[in-house]
Amino acid sequence: MRISELSRRSGVSVTTIKYYLREGLLPPGRQTAATQAEYDEQHLRRLRLIRALTGVRGLSVSTTRDLLDALARHTGDTHRTLGLTLGAIRLADEPTAEAPEAGEVDALVKELGWEVHQSAPARAALAETLASLRSLGVPLDWHTLLPYGRLAERTALLDLDQLDGIEDPLEVAERALLLAVLLEPALLALRRMAQENESSRRHADGGPQPA
Amino acid sequence: MRISELSRRSGVSVTTIKYYLREGLLPPGRQTAATQAEYDEQHLRRLRLIRALTGVRGLSVSTTRDLLDALARHTGDTHRTLGLTLGAIRLADEPTAEAPEAGEVDALVKELGWEVHQSAPARAALAETLASLRSLGVPLDWHTLLPYGRLAERTALLDLDQLDGIEDPLEVAERALLLAVLLEPALLALRRMAQENESSRRHADGGPQPA
DNA sequence: TCCAGTTGGATACCTTCACTATCTATGTTA
DNA sequence: TAACATAGATAGTGAAGGTATCCAACTGGA
Known part of the structure; x- marks a missing residue:
């Protein structure tokens, strides 16, 4: 696939993909001509991984x-x-x-x-x-x-x-x-919720009233 | 104490302290004159807290x-x-x-x-x-x-x-x-180390050789 | 009392980061 | 062949987190 399809399927803009290529986060595509390169499923996968690492984490x-x-x-x-x-x-x-x-x-x-x-x-x-x-x-x-x-x-x-x-x-x-x-963020989120729970349990007054 | 002493004792530059005051992270000192204010131990404590939160976490x-x-x-x-x-x-x-x-x-x-x-x-x-x-x-x-x-x-x-x-x-x-x-960073660090430990235990070949 | 040095407050500036926009030469496709 | 896409290069953008500079007001020592 070409860069525009990679962009469409990943939801990452073409310019940002170029940026990741420049920064070496994404390996270059297979060159087919001086101004043309071919990308594959690995690139798509990698791109999603990059977004998860930078975005979520x-x-x-x-x-x-x-x-x-x-x-x-x-x-x-x-x-x-x-x-x-x-x-x-x-x-x-x-x-x-x-x-x-x-x-x-x-x-x-x-x-x-x-x-x-x-x-x-x-x-x-x-x-x-x-x-x-x-x-x-x-x-x-x-x-x-x-x-x-x-x-x-x-x-x-x-x-x-x-x-x-x-x-x-x-x-x-x-x-x-x-x-x-x-x-990691998921575990921290769990810890937060567990703290809130335990805190309201010990204090026995806070939080939404139990059913 | 005045701002310079606060700076010296906290290790945070005077300009940065002024920045925190502007941003409302640090409450203003007690004004003693138009261009003079007095800070206390609470300010010092707060400043250390700010640095821990922004720096460590x-x-x-x-x-x-x-x-x-x-x-x-x-x-x-x-x-x-x-x-x-x-x-x-x-x-x-x-x-x-x-x-x-x-x-x-x-x-x-x-x-x-x-x-x-x-x-x-x-x-x-x-x-x-x-x-x-x-x-x-x-x-x-x-x-x-x-x-x-x-x-x-x-x-x-x-x-x-x-x-x-x-x-x-x-x-x-x-x-x-x-x-x-x-x-939080401490717990994540513990998890990392525990993973490394468990990984080498299961693989039974990696890591520094046991004594 | 003079005066160098400090202070509070305001404003402008700087650097890094993560993109984003634009340009050009080259390709592709209808 | 004309419209559009593309690779690669360079420059620009906006937010974040300070930093630098000014100035007027104050302080403390000679």
């Missing part, structure tokens, strides 16, 4: 590119892909020069018995949050996070269960990315 | 303002504050005209037995994620989300437990905000 274009690059590099390596592609995401982008809370994160990971790469960005993200909360006078130490860690463990079980039974390694990698990244 | 300035406004309006209402301030956050800002997946979210909430306000933004966020995953060919329905919902329930229990034993309603409100919002 709110990832920046450059983060999305990094993610897609990682995805392309590591296909055929099944589960391993997951950790690697995830490593490409950074929520906050400054490493802030190794927070002193890193030691606490080490302790937490050790206590949980997890095997997590030392350079995983998630470690820094966690340390940074601890540092922030502390500077705001919230005395949260790693012991408090332990039960959260146990729950995260069970969440991860559910996540990986979803990948079982898929044969094509390319598809495993893509689905892993989708579930890992796109499910 | 990546909230926009306008969302942060909405959140702080909600916080100020509802103090003295304890638990109720939590649901209300949380309602002020929106992850993705377009409601996208009621996704057809809204019915599924209703079913999920009903099955979980939760009491969640019908207009809670989390509902729309969840519906949008379902719609996106579906358009990408991931057949995720609300039954799949049920176990995630149960885990979210337990997370919410932990969240609200942290508010127990705090007397000052102002402090309860602020801590609720901090835990609800700032803990």
